[in-house]
Amino acid sequence: MAKNTASSPRREQSLTRERIIEESIALLDSSGESGLTFRALAERLATGAGAIYWHIANKNDLLATACAEMVTRALQATAQQASPQDSIRAVALGLFDTIDAHPWVGSALTRAPLQSPTVHILEKLGQQVRAMGVPPQRQFAVVSALLSYILGVSVQNAANAQIGRALGGDRAALLDEVAGAWEQLDAGQFPFTRDMGAQLRAHDDRADFLAGVDLILSGIVSAPL
Amino acid sequence: MAKNTASSPRREQSLTRERIIEESIALLDSSGESGLTFRALAERLATGAGAIYWHIANKNDLLATACAEMVTRALQATAQQASPQDSIRAVALGLFDTIDAHPWVGSALTRAPLQSPTVHILEKLGQQVRAMGVPPQRQFAVVSALLSYILGVSVQNAANAQIGRALGGDRAALLDEVAGAWEQLDAGQFPFTRDMGAQLRAHDDRADFLAGVDLILSGIVSAPL
DNA sequence: ACCTGAACACCGTTCAAGT
DNA sequence: ACCTGAACACCGTTCAAGT
Numbered sequence: 001m002a003k004n005t006a007s008s009p010r011r012e013q014s015l016t017r018e019r020i021i022e023e024s025i026a027l028l029d030s031s032g033e034s035g036l037t038f039r040a041l042a043e044r045l046a047t048g049a050g051a052i053y054w055h056i057a058n059k060n061d062l063l064a065t066a067c068a069e070m071v072t073r074a075l076q077a078t079a080q081q082a083s084p085q086d087s088i089r090a091v092a093l094g095l096f097d098t099i100d101a102h103p104w105v106g107s108a109l110t111r112a113p114l115q116s117p118t119v120h121i122l123e124k125l126g127q128q129v130r131a132m133g134v135p136p137q138r139q140f141a142v143v144s145a146l147l148s149y150i151l152g153v154s155v156q157n158a159a160n161a162q163i164g165r166a167l168g169g170d171r172a173a174l175l176d177e178v179a180g181a182w183e184q185l186d187a188g189q190f191p192f193t194r195d196m197g198a199q200l201r202a203h204d205d206r207a208d209f210l211a212g213v214d215l216i217l218s219g220i221v222s223a224p225l
Numbered sequence: 226m227a228k229n230t231a232s233s234p235r236r237e238q239s240l241t242r243e244r245i246i247e248e249s250i251a252l253l254d255s256s257g258e259s260g261l262t263f264r265a266l267a268e269r270l271a272t273g274a275g276a277i278y279w280h281i282a283n284k285n286d287l288l289a290t291a292c293a294e295m296v297t298r299a300l301q302a303t304a305q306q307a308s309p310q311d312s313i314r315a316v317a318l319g320l321f322d323t324i325d326a327h328p329w330v331g332s333a334l335t336r337a338p339l340q341s342p343t344v345h346i347l348e349k350l351g352q353q354v355r356a357m358g359v360p361p362q363r364q365f366a367v368v369s370a371l372l373s374y375i376l377g378v379s380v381q382n383a384a385n386a387q388i389g390r391a392l393g394g395d396r397a398a399l400l401d402e403v404a405g406a407w408e409q410l411d412a413g414q415f416p417f418t419r420d421m422g423a424q425l426r427a428h429d430d431r432a433d434f435l436a437g438v439d440l441i442l443s444g445i446v447s448a449p450l
Numbered sequence: 451a452c453c454t455g456a457a458c459a460c461c462g463t464t465c466a467a468g469t
Numbered sequence: 470a471c472c473t474g475a476a477c478a479c480c481g482t483t484c485a486a487g488t
Contacts, residue, residue, distance in 0.1 A: 015472080038462065048473045050464075055471095059462065113385050114403050119410075119418055126417030139417075140424035145374075145437030152377015160338050178339050185344075192351030192364075193344055199365035212370030216437070219444035240453080263481065273454045275483075280452095284481065 015047055017055045017065075024066045028104045032162065036062070036104075064115065067108030071117035074098040075124060084131035085217050091124050092150045092213050096206065099154040103162050106155035122147055134220060142220055149216060153209050160205075175201055240272055242280045242290075249291045253329045257387065261287070261329075289340065292333030296342035299323040300349060309353035310442050316349050317375045317438045321431065324379040328387050331380035347372055359445060367445055374441060378434050385430075400426055 023044045027036050038049040038059070045052070056062050078094045081087040099106045109117060126143045134142050164174055179197035187194060248269045252261050263274040263284070270277070281287050303319040306312040324331045334342060351368045359367050389399055404422035412419060 037460090039460090048475095049462085050474070051472050053463075110381060110384050111388075113381060113388070119407070119415070122421075123415050123418045126421070130417060136420075137424075140421055140428055141433050141436045142440070143417075143421075144428070144433045145440050148378040148381060148434075148437060149370075149374050152381060153373040156335060156338060156373060156377060159335050163336075163338070182344070190344070190348050192355060192368075193348045195361075196347075196351070196365055196368075199362075203365055203369070208366050208369045209373075211366045212373060212441070215367070215370050215444035216440050217444070218447050219440035219442070222443050222447040262479090264479090274481085275455065276453050278482075 015045060015051060015055065020045065020052060020055055020062070021065050021069060024062055025069065025102075028066060029102060033104045033107060060111070063104070063108045064112050067105050067112070068115075068117045070098060070102055070105045071095075071109070071120065075120055078124075084128035087128045087131075088125060088146065088217065089210065089213060091121070091128075092146075093206075093210065095121065095150055096154045096157065096209055099158045100161060103158035106151075106158045109151055110155055118147070118151075121150075125150075129220070132220065146213075146216060149212060153212060157205050157209065240270060240276060240280065245270065245277055245280055245287070246290050246294060249287055250294065250327075253291060254327060258288075258329045258332060285336070288329070288333045289337050292330050292337070293340075293342045295323060295327055295330045296320075296334070296345065300345055303349075309356040312353045312356075313350060313371065313442065314435065314438060316346070316353075317371075318431070318435065320346065320375055321379045321382065321434055324383045325386060328383035331376075331383045334376055335380055343372070343376075346375075350375075354445075357445065371438075371441060374437060378437060382430050382434065 020041070023041060024036060027041060027044060031040070036059075038052055041052060042049040052062075056065075074094045074097075075091070078087075078090045081090050099109075112118075122143060125146050126139065129139055129143050129146070164171055167174060179200045182190075182193050182200065183197040185194050245266070248266060249261060252266060252269060256265070261284075263277055266277060267274040277287075281290075299319045299322075300316070303312075303315045306315050324334075337343075347368060350371050351364065354364055354368050354371070389396055392399060404425045407415075407418050407425065408422040410419050
């Protein structure tokens with residue numbers, strides 16, 4: 001990483017697939033998904049837009065590779081825990097936080113399911129589900145539910161945060177606005193939602209996410225089928 | 226719906242917000258999300274692209290309104306069931322099937338959370354969660370988990386189906402290919418995924434989705450916290 | 451009040467031409 | 470082998486001009 005020797009002629013920094021991905025991640029983090037354009041990327045790399053195509057197949061390839069890199073980092077960061085349940089919680093939170101910090105990772109995962117990043121997550125979850133003693137014929141459905149929940153909620157949470165940022169960025173004020181609207185809904189048609197204003201204002205997305213994971217974990221243990 | 230009388234001058238079919246949304250839905254269903262362009266829509270409506278902007282704020286408005294229409298239809302179609310659990314399953318399946326048949330509804334829901342369509346779903350789920358006897362202070366987190374799971378999995382399932390279609394359309398062949406790749410993974414690094422090939426080949430997305438809903442429902446009943 | 455359609459400022463991707 | 474940058478075929482959105 002500190003080495004600067006290029007392959008053949010000594011150049012300041014030659015255009016490599018790695019450097020393109022690196023700058024793509026920086027661009028995605030700073031300007032979001034819509035900020036990643038070949039023109040903007042070419043400018044950052046001090047080259048022409050067409051040059052990128054020598055190393056990268058297309059925009060999808062660019063996004064998928066950047067996403068795989070982030071998921072690898074996230075999974076490497078989750079240490080082994082005391083119980084399988086705790087390991088599952090750690091993986092879940094690691095992904096939640098990564099996708100929260102890099103919302104574009106979420107959309108990339110949605111766009112390329114069952115690819116390498118997802119398989120790594122599946123494996124990590126599967127090993128813990130086995131350790132919990134779930135019978136073999138139920139393992140696929142159980143892991144599938146966990147994976148879907150984790151990715152689904154993380155992606156939606158990140159999308160919410162992005163929308164919040166686009167709408168001004170004051171989370172408390174935005175929540176308060178929605179909560180206020182809920183409280184003024186028609187009592188006959190929306191008896192439930194009307195009463196949820198206070199809980200919406202006070203809620204913590206990360207805690208609710210974890211509560212959902214726990215709900216599934218205790219469903220696995222109580223095993224209805 | 227059969228009436229053809231326009232507002233003031235008798236015209237074949239005047240340009241209305243309703244007609245624009247109707248044609249947008251048709252276009253989205255036939256050509257997918259990328260098929261909805263102002264130019265294609267204008268052609269279908271036999272007008273200019275700019276004319277649409279008189280009735281619709283922008284593309285987001287177009288997609289959000291079309292999405293709201295579809296969710297309303299989906300919720301109206303779910304009849305009252307014997308138990309709260311069954312009602313929740315019916316709502317879940319209704320949304321799963323709608324989003325499966327109209328994948329663009331999924332992306333629109335993700336893009337506009339806590340808007341009118343989501344609130345209607347929240348209300349329907351919330352009433353059943355109350356009927357199940359969940360204590361008030363847990364209701365928000367429980368409904369939130371259910372809603373997240375249902376939307377998250379449905380959206381991902383629809384995305385998968387779209388990708389499958391783009392890749393040739395033969396679901397069995399595609400699954401078989403992925404399953405085959407799983408079975409050849411390194412035994413040391415992927416002991417779990419390696420064994421899941423058969424279950425992946427045999428699995429039913431809709432059944433797995435419902436199994437996940439049941440997992441959450443039994444987690445709610447066994448109530449760890 | 452509503453519609454037209456050209457114009458603007460963008461995209462991803464391709465490709466002849468260079469080194 | 471790799472890079473350049475103009476060109477192509479698109480976008481969403483705006484807006485002067487029409488009726």
